[in-house]
Every structure is written in C-alpha cells, then in structure tokens.
Amino acid sequence: MQKKELSLLDGNSLLYRAFYALPTTLTKSDGTVTNAVFGFTRMLFSLLEEREPDLLGVAFDLPAPTFRHQEYEEYKGNRKETPDELKPQFRIAKEVLEALEVPIFEKEGYEADDLIGTLAQKAEEEGYQVTIVTGDRDNLQLITENIQVMYNKRGISDIVDYDLEKFREEYELEPQQLIDKKGLMGDKSDNIPGVDGIGKKTSTKLLKEFGSLENVLANIDQVGGKKRKATLREQADRAKLSKKLAEIKVDVPLEVDFSELVLSDYKNQQVYDLFMELEFSSLISQIGGHQKLEVVDYQLIENQEELEKLDLTKEVAITLDLTGPKLKQELAGVAVATLEQSFYCNLATDELLNWLEDIFTTKEVLMVEAKEQIRYLLQQGIEVKKLSFEPLVADYLLKPSEKEKEFEELVTSHLQREIEEVTEEESLVLQTSLLFDLEEELVAKLEENELLSLFREVELPLVSMLAQLELTGIKVSSEELERLSTKLAEKIATIEEQAFQLAGEEFNLNSPKQLGVILFEKLGLPVIKRTKTGYSTSASVLEKLEGQHDIIPLISEYRTYTKLKSTYVDPLSDYINQETGRIHTTFNQLVTATGRLSSAEPNLQNIPIRTEEGREIRQVFVAEEGKHLLAADYSQVELRVLAHISQDEGLKEAYQQGIDIHTKTASEIFGLALDEVGREERRKAKAVNFGIAYGISDWGLAKRLNIGNQEAKEYIELYFERYPQVKEYIDTTIAQAKRKGYVKTLFDRKRYLPQINSKNYHQRSFAERMAINTPIQGTAADIMKMAMIDVFNLINNGEFSSQILLQVHDELVLEVPTAELEEVAQLVRERMEQAVELDVELEVDLKYGANWNQMKEIEGGEIDVID
DNA sequence: CAGCAATGCAA
DNA sequence: TATTGCATTGCTG
Known part of the structure; x- marks a missing residue:
C-alpha cells in the first residue's frame, strides 16, 4: 500500500515570504492589509491541489524566548522587527487555518522549526511520507528518505523540491x-x-x-x-x-495523534464566509461558492418554425455562441433567456441572423461581453437598438481599479453562487439566464452609488459605439510602412556601425546592461543614476552625458530609431486586416481606474507626434480615396476641468478672456506682463500647470524641468498663491478622500483609494496624488465619452457617411467624405464643445488631411504659437 | 516560456 | 519623489 502523505508547513516563514512577495496594496476595502494571508492561503491551496496530502499541519513560532535565546542572548539579535503591516496578519492567517480545520502547532520556548522537526520524525517512525513546506533553508537538515522539503525560494510560487538525492547533489553533504x-x-x-x-x-x-x-x-x-x-x-x-x-x-x-491531522472537507460555509470577509474572491471561486447552481432547464430549438413561434418578453438576455478570431467569427448558436425560460438555438447561421435582426430591433437586450457580440452583429448588418444591461461594465463602474473580471467571478462575488461545470452549451444558457439576477443585483448597487445614470447614459451606449469603431478600423498604407521600415533600417545600421567603432567593440546596443558596461566602465563616463540592477542609461541620463563622448548622441539616435521601427513601424503591418486593408484596434472600456478608454493590439493611442521622425509614422494612417481624416481635439480639457471644479477665479478668467493659460501662469509665477513672457518661462509654467493636475511635488517638478528643488518649490508656492482656489480644491479633495475612502468625478464616476489613510508615507502620498488627479482626468474622460455619443448620434441621424475611427483621450479621429467635410467638421466641433456645460467654455481644434501626419487647421482654433 | 526590469511612446 | 495607459527588448529562472 502507498504510504500516506503528511504535509507540514512553517507558518512563520511562509507568511514572511508571502508578505514580501505581494504588494501591501492588497487590502480589504477598509484598508486592512491581507497580502501575506492571501499569498499564504494560495500557497496552501496549490499544495493541496498538487500534492493532495492526506494529513496537514501548520507550525508557528510564539513570541516567547526560546531555549536558543537562553543559550545565546544575541540569537536572531539582528532581526528587524516584524513590519507593522504583517503583524496582524498572523492572527488572520490562523483564523483561515481554523476555518479550514487545519491543526496549528505552537509551543512556548520552541520555534516552528522544532515543532516541525519533531512532528516530521515522529511521523516518519509511524510510516508516513512527510513533506515540509518552508521558506527557511535550515529545514533541509531534516531531510531523509521519507522526509522531503519544499523550499520556497522567493515569491510565492518559486519553489524548489529537495529530496535526499537533490540535497546531496547540491551540498555534497548529508542533511x-x-x-x-x-x-x-x-x-x-x-x-x-x-x-x-x-x-x-x-x-x-x-x-x-x-x-x-x-x-x-x-x-x-x-x-x-x-x-x-x-x-x-x-x-x-x-x-x-x-x-x-x-x-x-x-x-x-x-502529544500527537496523526489521525487528527486528516484533512477535512475544507470547502465549507465557514471558509466561504471568511473569504468573503477578507475579499478573497479568486479563492472563493477555488473553493466553490456556497450555493451550487442547478443546471437550468432549457429548450433546444432546432428548426426555424420553433424559433419564430417563441413568445418572448420585452427584455431578453442573449448570448451569441461565437467561435474564431476577431472579425472572422462564426456563429455556432444562440442562447436566449427570459425571466421564465431559457433556450438554446442551434440552427444555420442565416436563419439565426434573420431572427436576431428582428429581436435586436424590437427588444431590450441583456448581454455579457456585449462589445464582441455587437461587433459581430454589426458586421452582419444588424444594429442593436437597445443594450439594457452588461454586467462587466456595471462591475467596472463599481470597482474601476480592479482587474477585469470573468463572468464567473461576477456570479460568485455578486450572487454568491457558482457555475457548475457542465457542457459549453449548458453553461452558455446558464450564463444567459443569470443575466437577470445580475441585473437586479448590480443595478441596485449602481443606484446606491449614484452610478446608474453614468451606466445607462454613458457606458452602455458606448459599448455599441466601440464595437462600431473597432469594426470600422483605420486604413493603413502598407507601401508607406514598407518605405519607413527600409529608411529606418538603413539609419540604424549606419549608427550601429559608428557606435561600435567608437566603443572599440561590438555589443548589444539594446541591452542597457551591456551598454552600461561600455559607457561607465570601458569609456569611464560618470554615472548619473543607478537602477535596481545597475547603471541607468535612460534618455535623461544620456542627455546629461551629451558632449562628454561622441558615442552618446549616437546611442540616443539609435534608441529613437529602433524604438520607432520595432514598436511602431514593423508590428503595424501584422495588424493590417487583409480583407479590409485596415487596422482594427481593440478599445477597452474596463481597464483604467479613471474612466479613460485604452487601446491595444495595436495601441493606437500612443502613436508618436512630438518629434518629426516619430511623427512621420502618422503618415501611414490614411483616409480612403475621396475622403479625409478629420481630427478634433479638445484644447486643454483637463485644465479647463480644473478651472471648473476648483472654481478658481484666476484660472476661469484666463479661459474666459481667451488668454493662453501657460503664458498666464508664467506671468503670475515670474511676475511678468503677459507680453514679456518668453519661451522658457512659458515652458516652465506649462510643466507647472500639468504638474498640478498630477499632484505635484517639488522634487518631481525639479526633475522634470532639470532645475533645483528650491526653485521648483518656489514655483509651486507662487502658483498656489496666484490660484488659491486650486490649492483649496486640492486640500479639500484629499480631506474628503480620507474621510470617505473614495473620490468622484463631476459625473459621479467613483474611484476607491484604500491607501489614502495608510501609515506608509509612499503609499499614502501616492493615493493623495490619485485623489487629486482622478477627478480631473476622470471628468475629462466622462466629457469625451459623452461627446462621442453625441457625435455618433449626429452622424447616424444626419445621414452622413462619416465614421469615427479613433479616440485618443482628448481627440477624435474621423473619416469623412470630402463632400461633407465642411459640414461635419463644424457639427463635430459643436457637439464636442456643447457635450457638457462648464463654467469655462470647451474649445475644440479641428484639422483635416489625407493622412494623420500632414493636417491643416480648420479656422478658429487657438494656435499654440510657441510650443 | 512566463514574468520582471528597463525603457519609452501617447494623453 | 507627477497621472493614466501599452509594448518593446533583454534577461532570468
């Protein structure tokens, strides 16, 4: 018979490991740090899954001095005190173990190691196979034929298994x-x-x-x-x-009776409740929710007659069973649910689409992962008249800082239920029918948080719009891409050659490590800054070394060109859809903590613009024959938002009088008349203006402007003197955040800041800056979203053929038939400027062109003369 | 091959 | 020790 296996854990060392492996930002909503407990519990669970031990026990140290201290006073005398954020987690970890019914061993005068050693040896004598799990190498001395050690080297998953053989091999000794x-x-x-x-x-x-x-x-x-x-x-x-x-x-x-260490069924209610309290939702899904869901009864529909006979309520939940990659999906079936009944339709695609067209024009529809499905429907020529609920979006509004969740996690966290493992078809139907329960629950929560109108009037309509944007894509000239790629390759080759010449050897210019050796060791250049792992070779460092050696400018140039080639030019070709000749990015609505959109695969929100070489990349984004690209961007929305929410007189006045804000700030800070402000003063003032919105520090501003701390500090003080209500806004916002634990945008979008009351200076300061920035950045994001919806409706209702292609935070890019350019341009400006009413006007600059690089201003917009 | 560090692009 | 993102290359385990 196989030996029974006993696992013994060193609770102390593992909690320490977990504490240092995971960020202390891992907290409950009330700020209680739970990172170590979470990491420890996860280690425990993966042990249970991988090893499936029959018996389990965990040992802890007790604070009392041990015989070792009596023998030798300095024993562990150099240990730092347990961090404050870890201390209370021992208690919590023990609570978890108690709930799991795992025996805990502690004994005054002994360390966890001793208890484990004793237990291990006893167990071995009684014929068990023992595994010790620990973050302390000392335990390796206990290894025998029957005792092995899983040593947690670092992190929570970097584990080395030591058995006798492995130990001998590594140490060349006996344990x-x-x-x-x-x-x-x-x-x-x-x-x-x-x-x-x-x-x-x-x-x-x-x-x-x-x-x-x-x-x-x-x-x-x-x-x-x-x-x-x-x-x-x-x-x-x-x-x-x-x-x-x-x-x-x-x-x-x-005294141990090993039979008492037998593992119980730990997936019980008590554990579930504790994990709920600790907000360990991912672990809850591992133990299974507390209420298993019955598989839903549903009707299988296999012919069109049955399908058309269905008598559905006004609100239906639908999930399209789509397979295949983006824009090439196939429809395998459709799951449909009402409050009373559920169906799965398994018919030919055409029949399904016919029916869906009718449904989506006459019903209000609940969907999960709606954007993907709507994009497919739009591709098939079907419009969605009313999307009435989407749980992932709702959950995002409630907790925008959390990472995007799976549907199953929503069911666990909001309904306290778990989806049974069943066939794909069954789970699709179950998922669809659950949308009603989720709607009830989440709408109530949105309501409580005053988020319902943002949800219904902004986020839900946006889902369909983003589907449309993604489907439309933007045309890219592959010839132009090719040309750029060749041009860059040539430049890079030349630079590389020259750099090797100057360095006197060949090396990998892309490797900061190798570059560091060349610059700071071989060439003996002064070290400006260090990183965790060595010398910093960042652009700002290179800038400071400029003039000290001819190789420096070459490296900067090399960086610029390889960056452009490998990040932008070359990858873009792979994203061109062969059928459409266009690039279809993915806009994610559920990523940012502030309410902005993000773009990925490829990211079209960070295409270069600031330097001429980079800017050329924009040339590859073109309009179709007979059309133009129209770019409409908000002029300084964030500062205007700041003017509005702070109600600062000076700031508002500047905008009301149409004075360039950076010049105005420069005149205030430097005590100059407006027309005396020079280029350099304006540049500095601009940095101050931006810095304010990010929760400035003198140190940060000094670094950015390459000036002294004192000078930076003076600028900030002067700024606050001249714009006192801004200072007041910052103070009251932080105070409010500390009191309530969250901040809000003008349109009630919420962001929780659990670290705002942290005792850790860094964490607290970071949260304070978020508290300042989020209402500003978030309100700007809200405004843009509302504007997008208005512009979209305008185009649809006005029977224009223009299309929105991209959103870049404060800019919309449209593709407009030349015939309607004038009209659409003016209407877009109007819609964007009127999207919301603030105490300062919103201003939109318009540009158009055959590509995204060379664009001409359309009258009226403020011309930023200097920068 | 996954995950992290360093770097750098945008608003 | 300035906010929000995404993606690259190098390097390590």
Missing part, C-alpha cells in the same frame, strides 16, 4: 551535516557566529574530510593552514554553540 556546517560557517540571518574565516566552501571541505564538527575539532592538527588551526582552537566553543543553535530539535514534548 544532518548541515548543522555541523552552520556550526562552522554560522548564519548571518539568525546571528549565529560560527568560526571566523570559515564560509561555505571551507565548511563543506572540512566536513567532507572529517564528517562532523566534533571530529573537525578533535583533529585540528590535521586541518590545513596555521591561521585556521588557531582560529578553530580559539573558537571551538563558539562553534559548538553555533551548532547547537542551528540544530532543529526533534524531541519537543508533543
């Missing part, structure tokens, strides 16, 4: 000799002294020769080296003491 080794070499982390001058290598050598510490000491004569002989004689007692300290006890007086 018990590890104690002798510690006796000789000591252990810094536990403040065990060992013998001076003996380290890893020597200790192994000596033990291989003499077998044990005692034998080494008994044969000091035979030890090589005069000095070493002397030290060993002198420090023999110290060595013996060190060995004693390092030896894990295996004779702790413990």
Whole structure:
C-alpha cells in the first residue's frame, strides 16, 4: 500500500515570504492589509491541489524566548522587527487555518522549526511520507528518505523540491551535516557566529574530510593552514554553540495523534464566509461558492418554425455562441433567456441572423461581453437598438481599479453562487439566464452609488459605439510602412556601425546592461543614476552625458530609431486586416481606474507626434480615396476641468478672456506682463500647470524641468498663491478622500483609494496624488465619452457617411467624405464643445488631411504659437 | 516560456 | 519623489 502523505508547513516563514512577495496594496476595502494571508492561503491551496496530502499541519513560532535565546542572548539579535503591516496578519492567517480545520502547532520556548522537526520524525517512525513546506533553508537538515522539503525560494510560487538525492547533489553533504556546517560557517540571518574565516566552501571541505564538527575539532592538527588551526582552537566553543543553535530539535514534548491531522472537507460555509470577509474572491471561486447552481432547464430549438413561434418578453438576455478570431467569427448558436425560460438555438447561421435582426430591433437586450457580440452583429448588418444591461461594465463602474473580471467571478462575488461545470452549451444558457439576477443585483448597487445614470447614459451606449469603431478600423498604407521600415533600417545600421567603432567593440546596443558596461566602465563616463540592477542609461541620463563622448548622441539616435521601427513601424503591418486593408484596434472600456478608454493590439493611442521622425509614422494612417481624416481635439480639457471644479477665479478668467493659460501662469509665477513672457518661462509654467493636475511635488517638478528643488518649490508656492482656489480644491479633495475612502468625478464616476489613510508615507502620498488627479482626468474622460455619443448620434441621424475611427483621450479621429467635410467638421466641433456645460467654455481644434501626419487647421482654433 | 526590469511612446 | 495607459527588448529562472 502507498504510504500516506503528511504535509507540514512553517507558518512563520511562509507568511514572511508571502508578505514580501505581494504588494501591501492588497487590502480589504477598509484598508486592512491581507497580502501575506492571501499569498499564504494560495500557497496552501496549490499544495493541496498538487500534492493532495492526506494529513496537514501548520507550525508557528510564539513570541516567547526560546531555549536558543537562553543559550545565546544575541540569537536572531539582528532581526528587524516584524513590519507593522504583517503583524496582524498572523492572527488572520490562523483564523483561515481554523476555518479550514487545519491543526496549528505552537509551543512556548520552541520555534516552528522544532515543532516541525519533531512532528516530521515522529511521523516518519509511524510510516508516513512527510513533506515540509518552508521558506527557511535550515529545514533541509531534516531531510531523509521519507522526509522531503519544499523550499520556497522567493515569491510565492518559486519553489524548489529537495529530496535526499537533490540535497546531496547540491551540498555534497548529508542533511544532518548541515548543522555541523552552520556550526562552522554560522548564519548571518539568525546571528549565529560560527568560526571566523570559515564560509561555505571551507565548511563543506572540512566536513567532507572529517564528517562532523566534533571530529573537525578533535583533529585540528590535521586541518590545513596555521591561521585556521588557531582560529578553530580559539573558537571551538563558539562553534559548538553555533551548532547547537542551528540544530532543529526533534524531541519537543508533543502529544500527537496523526489521525487528527486528516484533512477535512475544507470547502465549507465557514471558509466561504471568511473569504468573503477578507475579499478573497479568486479563492472563493477555488473553493466553490456556497450555493451550487442547478443546471437550468432549457429548450433546444432546432428548426426555424420553433424559433419564430417563441413568445418572448420585452427584455431578453442573449448570448451569441461565437467561435474564431476577431472579425472572422462564426456563429455556432444562440442562447436566449427570459425571466421564465431559457433556450438554446442551434440552427444555420442565416436563419439565426434573420431572427436576431428582428429581436435586436424590437427588444431590450441583456448581454455579457456585449462589445464582441455587437461587433459581430454589426458586421452582419444588424444594429442593436437597445443594450439594457452588461454586467462587466456595471462591475467596472463599481470597482474601476480592479482587474477585469470573468463572468464567473461576477456570479460568485455578486450572487454568491457558482457555475457548475457542465457542457459549453449548458453553461452558455446558464450564463444567459443569470443575466437577470445580475441585473437586479448590480443595478441596485449602481443606484446606491449614484452610478446608474453614468451606466445607462454613458457606458452602455458606448459599448455599441466601440464595437462600431473597432469594426470600422483605420486604413493603413502598407507601401508607406514598407518605405519607413527600409529608411529606418538603413539609419540604424549606419549608427550601429559608428557606435561600435567608437566603443572599440561590438555589443548589444539594446541591452542597457551591456551598454552600461561600455559607457561607465570601458569609456569611464560618470554615472548619473543607478537602477535596481545597475547603471541607468535612460534618455535623461544620456542627455546629461551629451558632449562628454561622441558615442552618446549616437546611442540616443539609435534608441529613437529602433524604438520607432520595432514598436511602431514593423508590428503595424501584422495588424493590417487583409480583407479590409485596415487596422482594427481593440478599445477597452474596463481597464483604467479613471474612466479613460485604452487601446491595444495595436495601441493606437500612443502613436508618436512630438518629434518629426516619430511623427512621420502618422503618415501611414490614411483616409480612403475621396475622403479625409478629420481630427478634433479638445484644447486643454483637463485644465479647463480644473478651472471648473476648483472654481478658481484666476484660472476661469484666463479661459474666459481667451488668454493662453501657460503664458498666464508664467506671468503670475515670474511676475511678468503677459507680453514679456518668453519661451522658457512659458515652458516652465506649462510643466507647472500639468504638474498640478498630477499632484505635484517639488522634487518631481525639479526633475522634470532639470532645475533645483528650491526653485521648483518656489514655483509651486507662487502658483498656489496666484490660484488659491486650486490649492483649496486640492486640500479639500484629499480631506474628503480620507474621510470617505473614495473620490468622484463631476459625473459621479467613483474611484476607491484604500491607501489614502495608510501609515506608509509612499503609499499614502501616492493615493493623495490619485485623489487629486482622478477627478480631473476622470471628468475629462466622462466629457469625451459623452461627446462621442453625441457625435455618433449626429452622424447616424444626419445621414452622413462619416465614421469615427479613433479616440485618443482628448481627440477624435474621423473619416469623412470630402463632400461633407465642411459640414461635419463644424457639427463635430459643436457637439464636442456643447457635450457638457462648464463654467469655462470647451474649445475644440479641428484639422483635416489625407493622412494623420500632414493636417491643416480648420479656422478658429487657438494656435499654440510657441510650443 | 512566463514574468520582471528597463525603457519609452501617447494623453 | 507627477497621472493614466501599452509594448518593446533583454534577461532570468
């Protein structure tokens, strides 16, 4: 018969590991840090899944001094105190173990190690196979044929399994000799002294020769080296003491009945409740929700007659069973649900589409992952008249900082239920029918949080719009891409050659590590800044080294061109859809914490513009024959939003009088008349204006402007003097955030900031900056979303053939038939400027052109003369 | 091959 | 030790 397996965990060392492996931002909503408990529990669960032990126990240290401290006062004397954020987590971890019904071992005067050693040896005698799980290498001394150690090297998943063979291979010793080794070499982390001058290598050598510490000491004569002989004689007692300290006890007086360590069914209600309280939702799905869902009864519809006979309520939930990659999906079937009944229709695509067209024009529809499905429908020529609910979007509004969730997680967290593992068809039907329950629950929560109108009037309509944007895509000239790629390749090759020449050797210019060696070691340039892993070679560092060596400008140029080629030019070709000749990015509505959209695969929101070389990339984005690209961007929305929400007189006045805001700020800070403000003052003022919206610090501003801290500090102080209501806004917003735990945009979008009351300065400051920035950035995002909806409706209702292609935070890019350019341009401006009414006017600049690079201004817009 | 660090592009 | 993102290359385990 196979031996039963016992797993013994060292609770202390594992909690420490988990604490340092996971960010302390992992908290409950009330700010209680739970990172270590979470990591520990996850380690425990993966152990249970992978090893499936029959028995389980966890050992902890107790704060009381142990026999080791009595023997040697300095034992562990160099240990830092347990971090404040970790301390309370021991209690919580024990609560988790209690809920899981896992036995806990603690004994005054002994460390967790000793308990584990004793238990392991007893268990071995009784015929068990033992696995010790720990973050402490000392335990390796316990290894035998039947006892192995899973050593958590770092993080929470970097685990090395040591059995006898592996240990011998690595240490070239027997496990018990590890104690002798510690006796000789000591252990810094536990403040065990060992013998001076003996380290890893020597200790192994000596033990291989003499077998044990005692034998080494008994044969000091035979030890090589005069000095070493002397030290060993002198420090023999110290060595013996060190060995004693390092030896894990295996004779702790413990009464154990191993049968009591049998693992219970830990997937119980108590555990579920505790995990809910700790907000461990991902772990909840691992143990299964507390209420298993019955598989829904549903009717299978296999012919068109049955389908058409269906009598559905006004609100239906629908899930299209789509397979295949984006824009090439196929429809395998449709799951349909009303409050009372559910169906799965498995028919030919054409028949399904016919029916869907009718449904989507006459019903209000609940959908999950709606954007993907709507995009498919639009591709088939079907419009969605009313999307009435989408749970992922609702959940995002409630908790925008959390990572995007799966449908199953919503069911667990909002309905406290779990989806049974069933066939794909069944789960699709179940999912569809659950949309009604989720709607009830989530709409109530949105209502409570005053988020319902943002949900219904902004986010839901946006879903269909984004589907349309993605489907439309933007035309890209592959010839132009090709040309750019060749041009860049040539430049790069030349630069590379010159750089190698100057360096006197070939190396990988892309490797900051190799580059660092060349610059700072070989060429002896001064080190400006260091990173965690070595020298920094960032653009700002290179800028400071400019002039010191001819290779520096070459490296900067190399960086610029390879960046452009490898990030923008070359990858773009792969994204061109062969059928449409266009690039169809994915707009994500559920990513950012502030309410902005994001774009990926490819990211079309970070195409270069600031430098001429980069800007050329925009040339590849073109309008179709007979059309133009129209770019409409808000002029300084965020600062205008700041003017509105802070109600600052000076700021508002500037906008009301149409004064360039950076010039105005410059005149205030530098005490100049408006017409005396020069280029440099305006540049600095611009940085200050931006900085304010990001929750400025003097240090940050100094770095950005390459000026002294004192100077930066003065600018900030002067700014607040001249715009006092802005200062007031910042103070009251932070105070409010501390009181309520969240901040809101002008349109009630919410963001929780659990770290705002943290005792950790860095975390707290970071949360404070978020508190300042989120209402500004978020309100701007709200405005743009509303504007998009207005522009979209305008185009649809006005029977224009123009299309929105992209949104770049404060800019919309449209493709407009030349015939309607004038009219659409003016209407877009109007809609965007009137999207919301603020105390300062919104201003939109318009440009048009055959491509996204060379564009001409359309009258009226403010011309930014200087920058 | 996954995940992290360094770097850099946009608003 | 300025906000929000996405993506690249190098490098490590």
